[in-house]
Amino acid sequence: MDELTTHIFKITSSKPYNDNHKYYCIECPDWVNIVAIATTGEIILVKQYRYGINDMTLELPAGMVDNEDNNPLEAARRELLEETGYGKGQWISLGWMHPNPAIQNNRCHSFLAKNVEKIADIKNDLHENTEPVLISPTTMEDWICTGKITHSLAISAFYLYQNLRK
Template sequence: MPDDPLAWETRESGVAYSCPGFDIVTQTVRLPDGDETDFDYLSEPASVCILPFTADGTVVCIEEWRQAVERINRGLPVGTTEPDDDDLEAAARRELAEETGHVADTIEPLVTVEPANGLADSVMHFFVARGCEPAGEQRLDHDESIRVTPMAYAELLEAVREGEIRDGRTVLAVSHFELVGE
């Protein structure tokens, strides 16, 4: 939509800072009124978030240390896609196995969102996995500390409803799952 009157024109773009997992991009942009300004945003690969159900309807949740908020975060398995991931379902299966040691009988898309498109180019693909069962050990990245904590779906829903679970990805997955009447 470059000819839309709301569109900004990117004049220059470069990476101001790079680290494992994301870059900070700095751009010089021309606004619709003709003014030029700088705009910075976080750039990262797409991610997958999995709402994994066992055969009896239990959700395979995780607890993970989150340094940015300095606390244990209870939520769902989430992972970044790899450059060679052509199949998002395969990426979701991989992340489920890596973070929980579980495999799923079936996995299907739930929703795709841009969770913070005012400050990041993040795209998150949500999936529902069914028939999950343990199939091996977790294969965590060097900077992950994750504990598998299965919980009843009703308990997870109540924790989201009461604001006890604050992880945005989990809140969004459960809320959308409820919305579409799965």
């Protein structure tokens, strides 16, 4: 197998610069996640089923930077609106990170969306069903520390948000 392509990733083989062994890389589009703060001061999470762990998660609104927008900020605005019905507000880039540079080539762009408000109904994609959950920043910290929130990219984005608040 030298290449496997799906609608969300492609697996390719390559040789690293200093080795004769074949390695595989998961080529993915960039991702976004959003630390969205409602006008009430609460953080908006989404509760959704994740096939990889066969369980429900609590995480930040997130998604792919699709070819149609190819712009992380526009993708973040779209994902927040689709998954939660929230929008508007003031948007700030929190930066980006490599989710798993050992085997993936993409970036995850994190954004802070302050003072967002409910402006639409949820419009999930075919394979997702999200339920917004609003919590205080203190509760988010507690849920990370107690393992109720385990999504590493959500935890990383929350850390970037906390660092910005200092």
